[in-house]
Amino acid sequence: MSSLDISVFANKLPAAWESRVISRVGSAAIKILRMDGQALPEEVHGYTEVLLVLDGVLHLESEGRALAIGAGELFEARLGVPHRVLAGSHGNLVIIDQD
Template sequence: MKTGQLTSIAASLADEWISLAIGKIGGANIKVIKMGGEGIPDEVHPDFDELLVVIQGYMQLVVDNETFSLQEGEYFLVSQGSVHRVLPGSYGTLLLVDVDSPPHSAPF
C-alpha cells in the first residue's frame, strides 16, 4: 500500500507542468502536477480520454474553444480527440489520469 499527500508531492517538484507518476491502475497512469507559469499549449489525444482533477488552486481550461474555470475539488474529463490547453494564471496541484502515450505528445 502507498500513501502520500498530493499537495506536498506537487510542491516538491522542481518544475511546473512536469508530471510525477504516483501509480498505475490497469492501463491508467495517475500523475501529480504542479500548475503555474505560462500554462500548456494546445494538445490533443486521439486515442484516449484524460481526467484532470484540481486538488488545490485554480485552473482555466480551454476545450474545443470553450473555456472552463475549475476550482479545488472540481474535475474535467477531456474526451479523446478534443483540442485542449491550460491558460496562464492556472496554479496549484493537479491530479491527472491518462494512459501511456508517446514521448513526443504532451508535457503532462
C-alpha cells in the first residue's frame, strides 16, 4: 500500500467500533475505526495503546478523569491503566498498539 485516505476508509467500515489493521510497523499494529457516539465498557491492556483522533472527538475516562481528545490530538493509554470510552465520541480514530 502506498497511499490510503484514512477517513474515507473508516467511513466505509461495516460497523462502528470494529477496528481494522491498515498497516504494521515493527511489532505495532496501526488500526482505524469509526466512532458512533455510544459508550464502551472499561478496558485494560497488557501494552500501551495510542489513540489518535483524526476528526471528531473521543470522550474518555481514565484514572478518574473525563477527557475530550479532539481532532489532531492523541491519548496514550498506558499499560495496565483502565480507560473507557464515554458517550458522545464520534468521528474517526487511529489506534496504534501491540495487536
